Amino acid sequence: MLREDVTDAIRAAVFEELAAVGFARMSIEGIARRAGVGKTAVYRRWKSKLSLVLDLVSAFAAQGLPAPATGSLYGDVRALLEVASHALRHPVASQVIPDLLVEAARHPEISDAIKAALLDSQQGVAALVVRDAVARGELPESTDPDRALDVIVGPLYWRLVVVRAGLPEGYLDELARSAVAALRA
Amino acid sequence: MLREDVTDAIRAAVFEELAAVGFARMSIEGIARRAGVGKTAVYRRWKSKLSLVLDLVSAFAAQGLPAPATGSLYGDVRALLEVASHALRHPVASQVIPDLLVEAARHPEISDAIKAALLDSQQGVAALVVRDAVARGELPESTDPDRALDVIVGPLYWRLVVVRAGLPEGYLDELARSAVAALRA
DNA sequence: GGACGACGAGACGGTTGCGTCGCGACGTAA
DNA sequence: TTACGTCGCGACGCAACCGTCTCGTCGTCC
Numbered sequence: 001m002l003r004e005d006v007t008d009a010i011r012a013a014v015f016e017e018l019a020a021v022g023f024a025r026m027s028i029e030g031i032a033r034r035a036g037v038g039k040t041a042v043y044r045r046w047k048s049k050l051s052l053v054l055d056l057v058s059a060f061a062a063q064g065l066p067a068p069a070t071g072s073l074y075g076d077v078r079a080l081l082e083v084a085s086h087a088l089r090h091p092v093a094s095q096v097i098p099d100l101l102v103e104a105a106r107h108p109e110i111s112d113a114i115k116a117a118l119l120d121s122q123q124g125v126a127a128l129v130v131r132d133a134v135a136r137g138e139l140p141e142s143t144d145p146d147r148a149l150d151v152i153v154g155p156l157y158w159r160l161v162v163v164r165a166g167l168p169e170g171y172l173d174e175l176a177r178s179a180v181a182a183l184r185a
Numbered sequence: 186m187l188r189e190d191v192t193d194a195i196r197a198a199v200f201e202e203l204a205a206v207g208f209a210r211m212s213i214e215g216i217a218r219r220a221g222v223g224k225t226a227v228y229r230r231w232k233s234k235l236s237l238v239l240d241l242v243s244a245f246a247a248q249g250l251p252a253p254a255t256g257s258l259y260g261d262v263r264a265l266l267e268v269a270s271h272a273l274r275h276p277v278a279s280q281v282i283p284d285l286l287v288e289a290a291r292h293p294e295i296s297d298a299i300k301a302a303l304l305d306s307q308q309g310v311a312a313l314v315v316r317d318a319v320a321r322g323e324l325p326e327s328t329d330p331d332r333a334l335d336v337i338v339g340p341l342y343w344r345l346v347v348v349r350a351g352l353p354e355g356y357l358d359e360l361a362r363s364a365v366a367a368l369r370a
Numbered sequence: 371g372g373a374c375g376a377c378g379a380g381a382c383g384g385t386t387g388c389g390t391c392g393c394g395a396c397g398t399a400a
Numbered sequence: 401t402t403a404c405g406t407c408g409c410g411a412c413g414c415a416a417c418c419g420t421c422t423c424g425t426c427g428t429c430c
Contacts, residue, residue, distance in 0.1 A: 003376070022287065024209035029417055038378045095290055101347060102207065102284050119348060146350070151363050155339030157347060162286055163304060165331070178336050178367035185366035188406070212387055223408045
């Protein structure tokens with residue numbers, strides 16, 4: 001029987017190592033070292049660096065994304081931005097996510113896993129939000145949910161991950177208002 | 186006298202290698218191999234992998250970014266999106282840019298170089314566009330140029346680099362309309 | 371209390387890249 | 401013609417990591 005605490009320690013170490021050096025530089029030796037574990041313990045569970053990371057991403061996907069239902073488009077958008085900004089302001093996550101996105105272009109398995117773990121659920125939530133807004137008459141029926149997602153999270157991702165600028169007081173409110181106006185256009 | 190054609194071959198190889206394997210995995214040996222050049226020729230010009238890349242980014246910065254002046258906010262925004270989408274659809278650039286952005290978090294020198302090469306000029310252009318629009322009465326004086334940049338290029342970057350989805354016919358027009366509406370909100 | 375299996379540690383040969391050095395070939399400028 | 405500097409090539413010792421293996425230890429079931 002594999003010891004659960006060892007498994008958890010390895011998973012945590014992978015996460016930290018991924019943030020510290022990135023997928024490309026990450027080594028099994030480094031993970032074992034950080035976890036305070038023998039290399040054997042790692043190889044007994046996963047067969048490669050790639051499977052380790054895929055496992056981690058899948059675990060993340062299992063969490064799911066809460067679908068907001070605040071009763072107004074603005075409220076839903078604001079709630080989405082709140083959740084996304086929490087995730088992207090986490091220093092480890094904000095390093096790991098873009099790193100894996102870059103690697104995804106080179107490893108189809110990573111690409112698929114991320115798509116399943118993040119994009120699909122995000123697109124699902126966006127589709128729900130748009131559907132509700134259309135039902136309330138807040139948006140035209142022709143609204144494309146994918147474009148909605150672009151307009152809602154794009155500016156936030158750009159600011160937090162690309163520019164790496166802070167979020168001034170009330171900025172999420174502004175972004176939410178902007179997004180609603182953009183969707184109505 | 187260092188031979189110019191050799192220098193150019195190395196620079197080109199760095200660019201290709203950066204796109205193929207990323208900064209983390211990039212090696213001087215690989216660059217020399219790809220350029221058809223001895224390692225000596227590389228070390229004679231640059232002292233490390235980092236200086237090679239910094240040199241490349243600086244060269245990119247020297248190009249500058251053309252400031253649109255179409256006479257309308259929509260026109261300016263549309264022009265900005267056009268330029269940005271051309272850059273981000275280039276398969277090599279769309280691999281190299283996010284890769285360097287991720288590495289920037291670990292190497293302050295890269296961060297500074299990218300800031301000087303891309304963000305500063307983008308922010309400058311955005312400031313000009315906003316200023317003109319304010320002068321025409323298209324935007325309120327209180328408009329924050331940085332937020333304008335977030336709202337204009339964020340959705341495009343998200344779609345092209347993060348989601349890696351295509352650009353349907355007329356999508357840039359939609360994005361431009363959305364951005365204008367968002368800025369007016 | 372004995373058998374079993376996972377554990378950490380670390381040795382193993384192999385691969386890759388590091389940065390330096392020496393080689394003979396080539397081109398250019400005195 | 402001679403002298404010099406760069407060229408491609410490849411060897412050098414060093415370091416890190418690969419994936420496999422063999423230890424002796426420890427905890428848990430039967």
